[in-house]
Amino acid sequence: MNKKIQAFTMPLIASNLFQIVISQISLVIIARKSTDALAAVTMID
Numbered sequence: 001m002n003k004k005i006q007a008f009t010m011p012l013i014a015s016n017l018f019q020i021v022i023s024q025i026s027l028v029i030i031a032r033k034s035t036d037a038l039a040a041v042t043m044i045d
Contacts, residue, residue, distance in 0.1 A: 023045075031038045 027038065027041065030041050
């Protein structure tokens with residue numbers, strides 16, 4: 001049972017971590033453009 005749970009949760013955890021990394025990278029790119037754009041994106045998030 002434990003192996004089945006790990007087989008199911010590991011891809012979910014990896015996907016969540018990948019999503020966090022992509023989000024942080026996009027915020028850095030947006031912050032380089034302008035602070036107004038960064039404020040707009042953070043307000044939407």
